[in-house]
Amino acid sequence: MNLPKFLVPAIAVTVLGVGVYAMLQHNPPAPEQLQGMMEARETDIAPKLTGRVIELLVQEGQRIEKGGLILRIDSPEVAAKMTQASNAAAAAAAVAQKAKNGARPEEIRMAQANFERAQVGVDLARKSFERVDGLYKEGLVAAQKRDEAEANWRSAQGLANAARAQADMARAGARSEDQAAANAQAAQVAGAVQEVEAARAETELKSPVAGEVAKLLAKVGELSPAGVPVITVVDLADQWMLLNVREDQLKRFAVGQEFDATLPALSYQAVRFKVVGSQALPDFATWRATRNNQGYDLRTFEVKAQPLKPIAGARPGMSVLVK
Structure with missing residues (x-):
């Protein structure tokens, strides 16, 4: 049968479409x-202070516990400050103890002896006055002599009173205000000693967390500045995965959703x-525009997901595949 020539292209396109559809059904993308x-x-x-590394006690890949000793630092400045603070503390403690103890027994006895000697002088001066006063009344001496006596x-009498006060003060010891001032000074110096002790404790750097030594930047003999990291510890028990997702796929990765993934480095173990959590990445990380001349750019979101169970053998940097 001869078909009209204008129907031949249409039939060919139809047959081709059917063939493509059949292939797609048999081999889906x-x-x-x-x-x-x-x-x-x-x-x-x-470390909190500057010093020279004199000993390293860990190496990369080693497991350490919280509070484990990492390295020791030599700091002559801290040692000098400790000597100064210790001497100042000893002096302040001696002053405080002296204020507490008061005068020595010898000083008390000396003050008492001075008072007794002054009292003898009072008695002698009183008797001399009484004799001169009797002669004055009899008209045998002038009034001037009586006044001098x-x-x-x-x-x-005034000297005796002063000597008595000195003896009483020696027995009573230091004033309460002086004792309080001496005690306060001793406490202040003790605080300075504690500060230096804290600095000396920092010469032995200890790990604040448990984990595995990932990086060791310090070397024996090097000068380690304060505040500059010397070691990186990774906690392999605290794991998560980061995944960049287009916003048109974000519904599947909403917070609280669960999904399966595989780790090629662990023989494609399913996890x-x-x-x-999720957050939008900066504008430079957006995906292609939905259309060339209109529409909108698809933003990229960073999705954070945690395994339901810790993954044995997983390490930072391993790839995770999600279909």
Whole structure:
């Protein structure tokens, strides 16, 4: 049968479309695969003071516990400050103890002896005045002599009173205000000693966390500045995965959703993850525009997901595949 020439192209296009459709049904396109990366909590540890590293007690790959000793630092400045603070503390403590103890027994006895000697002088001056006063009343001496004898008596009495006060003060010891001031000074110096002790404790750097030594930047003999990290510790038990997702796929990775993924480095081990957070990446990380001349750019979101169970053998940087 001869078909009209204008029907031949239409029939050919139809046959081709049917063939393509059949091929697609037989071999459907492979599902899109996303690639993420494993992460773990890393802690950079730095000393609080500057010093020279004299001993390293860990190496990369070693497991350390919280409070484990990492390295020792030599700091002559801290040693000098400790000597100064210790001497100042000893002096302040001696002053405080002296204020507490008061005068020595010898000083008390000396003050008492001075008072007794002054009292003898008072008695002698009083008797001399009484004799001169009797002669004055009989008209045998002038009034001037009587006045001089009375002045000597009063002066001796004043000296005796002063000697008594000195003896009483020696027995009573230091004033309460002086004792309080001495104690406060001793406490202040003790605080300075504690400060230097804290600095000396920092010459032995200890790990604030448990984990595995990922990086060791310090070397024996090097000068380690204060605040500069010398070691990085990674906690492999605190794991998560980061995945970059287009916003049109974000619904599948909403917070609280769970999904399956595989780790090629662990023989494609299947792991169940749960989304715990997501955030939009900067504009330079956006995906292609939906259309060339109109529409909008697809933003990229960083999804954070944690495994439902810790993954044995997983390390930061391992790839994670999500279909």
